[in-house]
Amino acid sequence: MYLPIAWLKQYCPIDKDVKELADKITLTGSHVESIFKSGQDIDRVVVGKILSIEKHPDADKLVVCQVDVGQEKIQIVTGAPNVFEGAHLPVALDKSSLAGGEKIKKSKLRGVLSQGMFCSYQELGYDVSVIPMVFRDGVLILDESVEVGRPIQEVLDMDQAVLELEITPNRPDCLSVLGMARETAATFDLDLDLPKLEVEEDEKPIQDFAQGIDIQSPDCHRYYSRVLYDVKIQPSPQWMQNALMQSGVRPINNIVDLTNFVMLELGQPLHAFDLDKVKDKKIIVRNGQEGEVLTTLDKQERRVNEKDILICDGQEAIGLAGVMGGLDSEVTESTKTILLEGALFDAYTVRQTSKKFALRTEASTRFEKGMDPNSCKEAVDRLCVLAKDLGAAKVAKGSYDQKTKDFPEKTIHLRQEKANDLLGTNLSLDQMAHYLKGLGIETKEKSGGLEAKIPSFRQDLTIEEDLVEEVGRLFGFHNITPQPLKGKLTRGGKPASRNLEAKLKEVLAALGYNEWMTFSFMSPKAYDRLNLEEDSPLRKNVELLDPLGEEYSVMRTTLLADSLEVLSKNMNRKNPEAFGYEFGNTFSLDQDQDHLPTEHKRLAIGFYGDQDFYFLKHTIQRLFDRAGIGEITLKRASQGYLHPGRSAEIFVDGQSYGFFGEVHPRVLGNFKMKKRAYVAEVDFQKMVEAEKTAILYQDPGKYPSIGRDLAFILDEKTEIGQVKAIVLEEGGDLLDHFEVFDIYRGDSIDQDKKSVAFNMQFKSKDHTLKDEEINPSVESMIQRIQEELKGQLRDQ
Known part of the structure; x- marks a missing residue:
């Protein structure tokens, strides 16, 4: 931004050397890039x-x-x-x-x-x-x-210097001469002379010229309008042309120059419509329609859509809101009546429109950073005052002011002790109040601090620390005596999740798995490739507003699609085997959190090669053992991407922790894989919460154990977990170990049956067991398996 010193002096009576001025306002946060005088060689x-x-x-x-x-x-x-x-x-x-x-x-x-x-x-x-x-x-x-x-x-005011400033994005109020005058006055403790805003209206009412404003777009929060009539289009006075040219803006005529002058003065973009070219004499603010075309002032056709805000008359679009006006309603030498626009548009929407059309203007630069909701009226009224003073037009009586959003007054409590602790100073409340008053922030003492009323032009001030920074920069950070840091020393360490992740990585590396990493976004087509149901919660994803392409347009809700993609690439590149895993975040929409995405960390495992389902089961058991979680229960899984007969869901204390199994043949085909593959996805966050880090010594006992082997013919659909649950319940404290050592299907057994053989070890901590002590438990097991699971005991 260019700041002409001659213009600055109209609001702030600064008489300092320009170098001192630049140094001081740089120290208070407004960085001066350069100083130049256009007439120094003349x-x-x-x-x-x-x-x-x-x-x-x-x-x-x-x-x-x-x-x-x-x-x-x-x-x-x-x-x-x-x-x-x-x-x-x-x-x-x-x-x-x-x-x-x-x-x-x-x-x-x-x-x-x-x-x-x-x-x-x-x-x-x-x-x-x-x-x-x-x-x-x-x-x-x-x-x-x-x-x-x-x-x-x-x-030409060439004897006055011009400062080139770097304005940070959070300070749109400083993108104006008045904003920098306020900063300068606060820096040098001077009075600020505000421009005149009281409009002297003429006799004709605004209703004689314009029929009102209709805001239909949710992205327009306020629209303020006045009408100028008996307009005389002529060159601007030399002082105004000087100010515009030194600010980098070309003078055109008095009306257009006034809109640019007030924008540079107050920071609020304005637009002037030739009212005689506005059909039906009314303004409608709406979003564009797909395929709609608008020709802007640069004579370029712009094809808009529903994400763009348009200014329209009763029949068609006449302006691209917040960016550039339309060619058909521009002010020309024949213009006699003018409708002035001062509006507040959504910053994000204007930024996206400006970016889409590669059309960055002085107006869009300001709108996209967020505007003062009250500056619409102030800027339009200021232009009317100047137009009257220059004899350029008369001002119709009345105005139109439409609002669709309220901006309540903000107050922030600033504690004296907190401010001094953060800054390392010993400032009084009066000093703090004085600094804030210089910035236009009114305060009153309350509860050991200041109750600060935040002006609408300071949208960046939201928390107490923001006020602390304002006090600090005006006091001068360079004036603060360096002090050693205060606080208690604490011992650093990794969080529990990082420690558990490291432990599990050791287990996976020992089993032959490599770590892979994939993008957090993917294609929505991946859900169909995974054979997911249409109502699957995994399909409720977060869409990216500015994706790299369709292949990376949504945030992933599962790691499995990426894991299968990695396996597919390895298989198609003729690698004989691939074993890998990934710890990664998934992103889901939670209705209870106002549609904000929720991140959830999961562990995905995948492989193809010489190993099978039972190797993957062994992997899962080792991981849970390493986490100290202990017993897991497996039940048949029903996920569409897993083989219905070679998959399982993992449960701990009745809660589901994930799935594993062989990939469904249809999904293999979708990923162009010709070999069997196996995958697992585990809820890592649940593992972190359930992890048991304490290592407890367990006495192996000095008394011998008694073993029993049983075999049952069961229905094919009966799960081993059901058998295990009965055995553990009936075995009680004496049951030390349970293990399935054989599952048989063959000619001697019906096709819809299977033979399951398992071993049990019984042990006592204080004596040698006798058969009479365990026989009742074994008989109860046999009876329950026969009755509840329809099992047939096989002869040993």
Whole structure:
């Protein structure tokens, strides 16, 4: 941002050296990038007045002018096409210097003496991008009221420096001259002279010209409008043109210049519509429609959609809200009636629109950072005041002000002790209140601190620490004496989740697994490839607003799709086997959290090769053993991506911890895999919560155990876990070990049956067991398995 010092002084009576000014406001948080004076190379260039013009005797394109330069009258030969008798213009005298160090001396042009030269904006050092179009191919013509003989630096404010500032994104209020004047006044403890905002209205009511505002878009929070009539389109006064050009903006005409001037002054973008071109004389603010086309002021057609905000009349779009106006309603030399727009648009929506069209304007730069909800009215009223003062228009009586969102007043309590502790200072409440008042923040003492009323232009102040920073930067962080850090030393360490993750990685590495890492986003097509049901909760994903492409457009709700993708790539690249795992986050939508995504850490395991389902089961058991969780119960799984007969769901104390098993053949085909593969997904966060870190010694006992083997013919659908549950319940404290050692299916057993054989070890801690002590338990087991599971005891 460019800050002309001449403009700054209109609101803040600063008389400091520009270097001191730059240093001080940099120390208080407004970083000055550079300081420059556009007229520092210029010497002996004054305002002259052409008294007479005669044709050059020997050149058709040259004229000879007699010029009054104050102290004397001189003769100048020129070829400038726009000179005329009575014109006031800059004159470079004999032995003068122009921008870039160019020297001007009197000389003869085609035999006629020329004692100087008329100057253009370019020759005075102005960039072509800010020069008014009327003067791009001729010399600069000044207002007739400018005093003859006056140095041109004073006339164009070139004797005043301009600061180039770097404004942080959280301080949109500083993207204005008034905002920086407030910072300067607070820094140097000066009074701030606010611009006049009281509008002097004329007799005609606004209803005679415009029929109101209709806000239909949820992205427009406020729209304030006034009407100017009997408009006179003409060049702006020189002081306004000076301010605009030094700020990097090209002057166009008085009305357009006023919108830019007030935007730079107050920070609020404005727009002026030619009301005679607004159909039905009303404004409708709505979102665009798919395929709708708007031609903007740069004469480019913009194809909008429902994510863009449009300003429309009764029939069509006339502006791209927050970015650029439409060509069909622009202000021209024939404009007589103007509708002024001051609005508050959603910052995110404007930023996305500006980015989509690669159309970054002064307006969008401000809107996308968040605006003061009250500046809409202030800026429109300020423009009306200036328009009246310049005699550019009359102001219709009344205004339209539509709001769709409330912005309640904010107050923050600042504690004196807290502020001094954070800053390392010993400031009084009066000092703190004084610093905050300089920034426009009113305070009153309350409960050992200050109750601060936050002005609407400081949307960045939300918590107590923000006020502490404001006090600190005005006191001067460089003035704070460095002190050693205070606090208690604590012993560092990893959280429980990191420790458990490291333990499980050791187990997996020992079993031959490698770690892989995949992206946290994936394609929504992965859910179909996983054979998930249409109502599966895994399909409720978080969509990315700005994805890298369709393949990475949603946040994953499961790790399995990525794991299968890794296995598929390895298999298709002819790797004979692949064993791997990943600890990663999944993201889900929780209705109880206002649709905010929830992160959940899980462990995925996958492999193909020489191992099978039982190796994966062994892996899962080892992991839970390492976590100290102990007994797990397995039940038949019903996930669509797993084989219905070779998969299991993991339970601990009745809670599901995950699934594992062979990949369903259909899913293998979806991932173009020709070999059997096995996967598992475990809820790692539940494992962290259930982990038992204490290592307890268990006496192996000095008395021998008694073993029993039983075998039953069971229905194929009967789960081993059901058998185990009965055995553990009937075995009681004497049962020391249970293990299934054989599952048989064959010719001697019916096709829908299986033979399950298991071993039990019984042991007592205080004596040698006898058969009579365990036989009742074994008989109860046999009876319950026969009755509850319809099992048939096999002969040993």
